[in-house]
Structures are given as structure tokens and as C-alpha cells.
Amino acid sequence: MPKIVPIVEGTGDLLAVPELLKMVLISLNRTNVYIDAPLNAHGKGNLTIAGGVERFIKNAFTRRDCGAVLVLIDADEKKKGGKCAVAQANALVKRVKQVGIRFPVAVVVANCEYENWFLASLDSIKGKNWGEQSGISADAKYEGGVEDKCNVKTWLTEHLPTGRIYREAIDQAVLTRLIDIDRAKTNSRSFRRLCHAVEEMLAAIDSGEKVVTPLAKG
Numbered sequence: 001m002p003k004i005v006p007i008v009e010g011t012g013d014l015l016a017v018p019e020l021l022k023m024v025l026i027s028l029n030r031t032n033v034y035i036d037a038p039l040n041a042h043g044k045g046n047l048t049i050a051g052g053v054e055r056f057i058k059n060a061f062t063r064r065d066c067g068a069v070l071v072l073i074d075a076d077e078k079k080k081g082g083k084c085a086v087a088q089a090n091a092l093v094k095r096v097k098q099v100g101i102r103f104p105v106a107v108v109v110a111n112c113e114y115e116n117w118f119l120a121s122l123d124s125i126k127g128k129n130w131g132e133q134s135g136i137s138a139d140a141k142y143e144g145g146v147e148d149k150c151n152v153k154t155w156l157t158e159h160l161p162t163g164r165i166y167r168e169a170i171d172q173a174v175l176t177r178l179i180d181i182d183r184a185k186t187n188s189r190s191f192r193r194l195c196h197a198v199e200e201m202l203a204a205i206d207s208g209e210k211v212v213t214p215l216a217k218g
Contacts, residue, residue, distance in 0.1 A: 002067025002205050004198075005060040006038040007047070009073055012168035013114065014038050016176040017072060024198045027181045033202060036063055044073050053092055054099050061102045068104040068201035071096070072194075074113040076150075085109035085190055089214055096212050104204035105212045106197035111190040114172065115152035117179065120188035122146075124180035131174050134161050146187050 006017045018035045025033060039056055047053045053071065060069040071092060075085040089109045096105050110116060118125055119142050127138030136159045142149070149155065156166040184191045193214075200213045 001032055001034055001065065003034045003036040003063065003065045004201055005036045005063045005066050005069045007041060007053075007056045007060060007069065007071045008038045009041055009044050009047070010168075011040065012172035013072070014040055015173035016114070019173055019176045020179065020194075021070070021198065023176075023179065023181055024195055027195075028199065028202070030202060033067065033205065034065075036066070044076070047071070047073060047092075053095055057096055057099050057105065066103050067205045068106070070197065070201065071105065071107045072114075073109055075109050075111045075190075076113065085111040086214075093212050093214060101210045101212060104201050104210060106201050107212075107214065108194045108197050109190065110194075111147045111188075112150040113152060115156065115166075116146055116149060117184055117188055117191050118156070118175050119146040119149060119152060120184040120186075120191055121179040124183060125175055125178045128178055130171055133164065135175075136160060147190060 004021060006021065008014065008017050017038055021035045039060055041047045041056060047056060057069060060066060075088060089107045092107045096107065122140065122142055126136040126140045128135050136156070140159045153166050153168065160166065185195055197213060200211070204211050
């Protein structure tokens with residue numbers, strides 16, 4: 001069966017992203033596509049440098065049963081002067097198209113970071129244990145737009161029991177399993193983009209088209 005090969009930023013994503021993509025596939029009633037082990041870029045910079053994303057795309061294309069490739073990165077903190085999520089996605093799309101597309105490719109940029117999707121599904125996460133340990137209290141609240149908050153990792157730590165900190169390498173996958181797909185889609189534009197990207201890849205796999213999304217402008 002065809003596989004979606006994720007390309008991710010770091011260690012925390014290695015377990016979390018396959019879990020999330022499997023959940024999205026289940027929500028779409030698609031059990032005939034698998035999620036392959038992600039390629040770890042070991043930092044966003046290794047994708048954005050000259051030749052970076054191109055090298056990882058080429059490696060993904062060599063994976064056995066590759067059916068499509070998903071590039072998933074964080075937009076990162078706006079105060080650092082970085083381009084918005086849409087602009088970053090478009091820039092990567094233009095570079096990916098130069099590789100010579102053998103399989104469909106989708107680029108998704110989480111705004112500001114993957115952890116913002118936990119805020120988008122806070123009601124399904126709070127009051128639950130994180131594995132064998134207590135997580136965020138049931139009365140935790142976040143006021144404001146879930147994609148306006150940068151450094152959500154700190155916010156998560158501040159709402160954990162005293163002495164505990166959010167550990168990306170362990171907790172990211174645990175919290176991912178608690179996400180409510182429909183709730184997160186309602187609250188987060190970039191999460192809706194992720195789900196739409198999966199739908200685009202599935203459609204391309206089914207039709208045999210070799211497309212790159214989103215469609216870059218300019």
C-alpha cells in the first residue's frame with residue numbers, strides 16, 4: 001500500500017506526527033494508506049538552507065512504497081521577524097517544484113508551532129493524564145486566538161503541576177493522541193490546512209497526479 005512520508009523538524013515530531021496523520025486518516029475513513037517513519041531534519045534551518053528541503057525531498061522519494069510526501073515545519077515566533085506561515089509555505093513549494101516531482105508533495109506550516117494545535121483542542125486535552133502523570137488541570141483556560149500565541153511550550157509548562165515541565169520529545173506524542181480533530185479544525189486555520197493537505201495527497205495518490213501544494217503565488 002502507498003505511504004505518506006513526513007519530513008519533520010525534530011525529535012518530538014518523530015512520534016507525534018505519524019500519530020496525528022493516522023488520526024486524520026481515520027477521520028477520513030482511509031485505511032488503505034500508511035504513514036512512513038518521518039525523515040528528521042534536525043532543525044528547521046536544515047530545510048530552509050540552500051539545497052536543504054530539496055535533499056530531503058529526494059531522500060523521501062526513494063522510500064519504499066512512497067505515495068506522497070508531507071513537509072511539516074513551524075512558522076516560529078513572529079517577533080523574530082520571520083515570514084508568515086503562508087509565505088514560508090509558498091517559498092518551500094517553489095523550491096520543491098525544482099526537484100523534479102516523482103510523487104505528490106504537500107507543505108504545511110504550523111502557526112506559530114505544532115504545540116499551538118494543542119491549544120486549538122484544549123478542551124479535549126485538559127484534565128487528562130499525560131501517560132502516567134497528571135497533565136493540565138481541568139479548569140485551565142486560554143483566552144485569545146490560538147494561532148496568535150507563540151512559545152506555547154512555556155504556556156504548557158506554566159499550567160502543569162509544580163515541578164513538571166513540558167518535554168517535547170515525550171509529551172508531544174502524548175498530547176497529540178488527545179487532540180480532537182474536529183475541534184482543532186474549527187479553532188486553527190493551520191490545522192485545517194494540515195487536514196486539507198492530507199486530503200490533497202490522498203486525491204493525488206488515487207488519481208496518479210504529481211502535484212505540489214499549496215499552489216504558490218507570484
